[in-house]
Amino acid sequence: xxxxxxxDNAVKRVAEVISIGDEMTSGARLDTNSQWLSQRLGExxxxxxxxxxxxxxxxxxxxxxxxxxxxxxxxxxxxxxxPTRDDLTREALAEAAGEPLEFRQQAMDHIESIFxxxxxxxxxxxxxxxxxxxxxQMIPNPDGTAPGIDITIHPSVASEGDNLGDLSRHPCRxxxxxxxxxxxxxxxxxxxxxxxxxxxxxGQVIRSLVMKFFGxxxxxxxxxxxxxxxxxxxxxxxxxxxxxxISLRITAAGQSVDQCDSMLVDTKAEILTRVxxxxxxxxxxxxxxxxxxxxxxxxxxSLMVVELGYAAPLGDWFASLGETPAYxxxxxxxxxxxxxxxxxxxxxxxxxxxxxxxxxADWLLLVSEYPQIRDDQIVGQKGCGLPMADVTLxxxxxxxxxxxxATGVGGHPKILQSRIGKYAMQFLRRVVGEYRPVPID
Amino acid sequence: xxxxxxxDNAVKRVAEVISIGDEMTSGARLDTNSQWLSQRLGExxxxxxxxxxxxxxxxxxxxxxxxxxxxxxxxxxxxxxxPTRDDLTREALAEAAGEPLEFRQQAMDHIESIFxxxxxxxxxxxxxxxxxxxxxQMIPNPDGTAPGIDITIHPSVASEGDNLGDLSRHPCRxxxxxxxxxxxxxxxxxxxxxxxxxxxxxGQVIRSLVMKFFGxxxxxxxxxxxxxxxxxxxxxxxxxxxxxxISLRITAAGQSVDQCDSMLVDTKAEILTRVxxxxxxxxxxxxxxxxxxxxxxxxxxSLMVVELGYAAPLGDWFASLGETPAYxxxxxxxxxxxxxxxxxxxxxxxxxxxxxxxxxADWLLLVSEYPQIRDDQIVGQKGCGLPMADVTLxxxxxxxxxxxxATGVGGHPKILQSRIGKYAMQFLRRVVGEYRPVPID
Numbered sequence: 001x002x003x004x005x006x007x008d009n010a011v012k013r014v015a016e017v018i019s020i021g022d023e024m025t026s027g028a029r030l031d032t033n034s035q036w037l038s039q040r041l042g043e044x045x046x047x048x049x050x051x052x053x054x055x056x057x058x059x060x061x062x063x064x065x066x067x068x069x070x071x072x073x074x075x076x077x078x079x080x081x082x083p084t085r086d087d088l089t090r091e092a093l094a095e096a097a098g099e100p101l102e103f104r105q106q107a108m109d110h111i112e113s114i115f116x117x118x119x120x121x122x123x124x125x126x127x128x129x130x131x132x133x134x135x136x137q138m139i140p141n142p143d144g145t146a147p148g149i150d151i152t153i154h155p156s157v158a159s160e161g162d163n164l165g166d167l168s169r170h171p172c173r174x175x176x177x178x179x180x181x182x183x184x185x186x187x188x189x190x191x192x193x194x195x196x197x198x199x200x201x202x203g204q205v206i207r208s209l210v211m212k213f214f215g216x217x218x219x220x221x222x223x224x225x226x227x228x229x230x231x232x233x234x235x236x237x238x239x240x241x242x243x244x245x246i247s248l249r250i251t252a253a254g255q256s257v258d259q260c261d262s263m264l265v266d267t268k269a270e271i272l273t274r275v276x277x278x279x280x281x282x283x284x285x286x287x288x289x290x291x292x293x294x295x296x297x298x299x300x301x302s303l304m305v306v307e308l309g310y311a312a313p314l315g316d317w318f319a320s321l322g323e324t325p326a327y328x329x330x331x332x333x334x335x336x337x338x339x340x341x342x343x344x345x346x347x348x349x350x351x352x353x354x355x356x357x358x359x360x361a362d363w364l365l366l367v368s369e370y371p372q373i374r375d376d377q378i379v380g381q382k383g384c385g386l387p388m389a390d391v392t393l394x395x396x397x398x399x400x401x402x403x404x405x406a407t408g409v410g411g412h413p414k415i416l417q418s419r420i421g422k423y424a425m426q427f428l429r430r431v432v433g434e435y436r437p438v439p440i441d
Numbered sequence: 442x443x444x445x446x447x448x449d450n451a452v453k454r455v456a457e458v459i460s461i462g463d464e465m466t467s468g469a470r471l472d473t474n475s476q477w478l479s480q481r482l483g484e485x486x487x488x489x490x491x492x493x494x495x496x497x498x499x500x501x502x503x504x505x506x507x508x509x510x511x512x513x514x515x516x517x518x519x520x521x522x523x524p525t526r527d528d529l530t531r532e533a534l535a536e537a538a539g540e541p542l543e544f545r546q547q548a549m550d551h552i553e554s555i556f557x558x559x560x561x562x563x564x565x566x567x568x569x570x571x572x573x574x575x576x577x578q579m580i581p582n583p584d585g586t587a588p589g590i591d592i593t594i595h596p597s598v599a600s601e602g603d604n605l606g607d608l609s610r611h612p613c614r615x616x617x618x619x620x621x622x623x624x625x626x627x628x629x630x631x632x633x634x635x636x637x638x639x640x641x642x643x644g645q646v647i648r649s650l651v652m653k654f655f656g657x658x659x660x661x662x663x664x665x666x667x668x669x670x671x672x673x674x675x676x677x678x679x680x681x682x683x684x685x686x687i688s689l690r691i692t693a694a695g696q697s698v699d700q701c702d703s704m705l706v707d708t709k710a711e712i713l714t715r716v717x718x719x720x721x722x723x724x725x726x727x728x729x730x731x732x733x734x735x736x737x738x739x740x741x742x743s744l745m746v747v748e749l750g751y752a753a754p755l756g757d758w759f760a761s762l763g764e765t766p767a768y769x770x771x772x773x774x775x776x777x778x779x780x781x782x783x784x785x786x787x788x789x790x791x792x793x794x795x796x797x798x799x800x801x802a803d804w805l806l807l808v809s810e811y812p813q814i815r816d817d818q819i820v821g822q823k824g825c826g827l828p829m830a831d832v833t834l835x836x837x838x839x840x841x842x843x844x845x846x847a848t849g850v851g852g853h854p855k856i857l858q859s860r861i862g863k864y865a866m867q868f869l870r871r872v873v874g875e876y877r878p879v880p881i882d
Binding site: 035051052071222223239321323341360 | 558
């Protein structure tokens with residue numbers, strides 16, 4: 001069924017992550033387990049092809065396990081192992097595997113010991129948590145009552161009675177864990193990850209690297225990268241965009257860390273031959289303000305920011321750098337007139353220089369001005385198109401000279417202000433990079 | 442297949458929400474669209490039985506649409522409508538529905554106009570976004586290039602070739618929207634919700650109201666609301682928590698706007714008898730800084746904020762209010778010493794009063810100080826527990842007196858800084874509310 005499963009390869013590699021619970025299908029709670037599990041599985045060399053979330057209904061739970069068994073080799077599922085009527089995972093797994101549930105004294109002993117440790121009375125319902133499908137193994141849960149379930153569903157059983165046909169030659173191994181992240185995560189690390197390494201043969205190493213870019217759109221980036229982002233390429237290069245920042249994630253799979261890392265280095269170099277003008281650094285969490293911090297620290301210089309108008313993202317971003325000699329502080333005001341009044345200066349230029357000297361900053365970056373965004377633009381219901389803002393960026397260098405950039409910035413109102421802040425940082429990086437102080441005659 | 446679909450009922454009501462993208466199945470990005478869509482569908486009386494997330498692989502995308510078509514009546518899917526090679530949704534939908542793709546000039550005109558407005562060149566690849574399955578309708582996208590797709594998949598077609606059998610008697614209506622939330626949400630509200638109302642019978646009116654609260658946790662809120670949050674209650678009251686702000690959404694369904702609105706008013710009054718101490722206003726986008734703006738405008742007074750330490754969210758939030766006489770500006774600095782130096786003052790108190798007078802503000806709110814958050818706290822990999830920060834909040838009132846609140850703020854590092862900002866606003870609201878100027882003797 002899945003074009004990613006490879007019947008000629010004995011190593012099983014395609015997985016599905018399943019979350020069980022009304023609170024997620026109804027939208028009351030956000031499922032974060034699936035993201036965490038997908039990251040861990042990726043690190044183990046397992047490709048996650050599907051996430052499924054299902055409400056607490058027995059027939060739908062059985063359906064979801066059968067669907068997974070016909071399209072993937074491996075399932076990690078969370079939730080539905082509690083003692084309440086809503087907890088249907090063990091029953092659904094038994095049905096999907098075509099097996100009865102049986103009582104396990106070993107599980108019961110564990111559950112009773114947990115209640116004794118917590119000095120709380122055990123409800124009769126908790127006996128349910130000691131019921132296991134006949135062929136399954138228990139997954140120990142040191143931090144909670146419900147042990148997990150490790151069971152293999154065979155495709156012939158999975159398709160029984162629902163006319164799905166024999167679409168997969170592989171049995172599907174299911175690891176079922178509790179939904180509480182504080183129990184689920186240690187169980188995955190201690191028991192499920194080692195079992196998966198056993199399944200896939202152990203040896204394969206996965207390494208990845210994230211490169212960050214600002215200054216163009218996703219489709220331009222893609223056309224400049226060309227065949228580098230093809231799915232067949234090894235290492236693979238994936239694009240993601242968040243609030244106008246582009247991330248390229250290079251993922252290499254190989255036999256050793258050294259082999260993977262050398263592939264990463266080569267691919268990074270190749271990417272830089274194509275889009276180095278937009279590149280500012282490496283790391284999922286690495287932003288332009290981190291790049292500016294490094295740049296200024298290396299030069300033993302410092303910065304202050306002045307933000308006029310209806311946002312002040314730079315002040316928050318630069319403050320988040322933590323303790324650094326490269327950032328002095330920020331000021332946010334509505335208008336140039338306010339700036340002049342507060343400085344008690346006769347002109348805008350004088351006000352700017354006054355603040356730069358008060359803050360003891362070598363560089364000053366000013367954004368004039370973040371536009372006012374109306375509620376109907378955020379809701380976007382009027383179909384009025386995206387707003388364009390005319391923004392003036394000003395950088396004052398250590399010698400007191402100013403450089404100005406006037407630019408039109410467009411985009412969705414929700415990210416327009418942060419996009420303006422990002423343009424300002426891009427301009428500052430360029431000016432600092434090209435800066436040559438006035439020679440003293 | 443699904444035990445929740447009811448063939449005897451002509452009204453279709455069971456839905457699946459599908460998210461498309463490698464960045465979610467790989468765990469690189471968290472899917473928040475599915476939660477938002479599930480909440481909206483719930484408000485329209487539609488039960489969401491499944492969420493599915495699928496990587497960018499054509500065969501798997503087709504499989505997911507076929508699986509949905511045999512088990513639900515309604516699908517809302519997001520993602521995969523961009524112009525890149527990874528964007529396979531339109532092709533997968535055409536395959537699942539057994540139809541060819543065709544070029545739509547109307548869509549092309551829209552795409553070209555978006556690029557003209559943004560003054561950017563259009564890539565040839567964007568032509569792909571004008572391709573639609575033959576029987577489908579376009580869903581307008583005023584905020585972006587990709588129009589959505591509204592198409593009905595008939596079960597006989599969906600099961601063709603994969604031996605699934607005719608498991609559903611219903612055709613399945615699929616609404617496909619872009620993955621960018623800023624485009625997806627207005628498209629759902631403007632086009633998809635009304636189309637769903639038509640599907641389920643048309644006449645029913647749905648009205649909802651969001652009330653906002655700050656200052657307690659979800660479980661305390663739940664226990665204070667008691668049976669008001671039961672699923673059977675009409676109007677229904679749903680809780681969501683985002684970065685320590687609690688939203689209660691009251692949703693009333695009835696025969697007329699007046700009937701619904703009167704139910705909303707009654708339920709709101711009942712909620713306020715239980716949790717009025719935490720309430721600060723109404724509206725999904727309504728934050729405490731909006732409440733403070735109204736409060737101060739009514740008093741004809743104004744505010745400035747000073748943020749010390751390693752964040753400055755208040756400066757950005759208050760600036761975003763737009764043109765208001767109630768906010769004068771913000772200052773962000775690392776330490777009290779820096780504040781004193783920049784003011785050229787002999788003491789911290791003198792520096793504060795100096796800035797308050799320079800900014801011409803009646804009120805000053807100071808946060809000292811946002812903690813430095815280390816990377817390993819954000820990753821949280823060592824299970825070292827959540828950080829607690831000792832924060833001092835200071836409010837200077839129009840008569841120059843100060844009030845101080847020292848508080849320990851804890852929580853996940855990712856939201857700790859904004860939670861501190863929210864505590865500061867809560868403190869300011871209380872002080873302003875209780876303020877009586879010193880009488881002149």
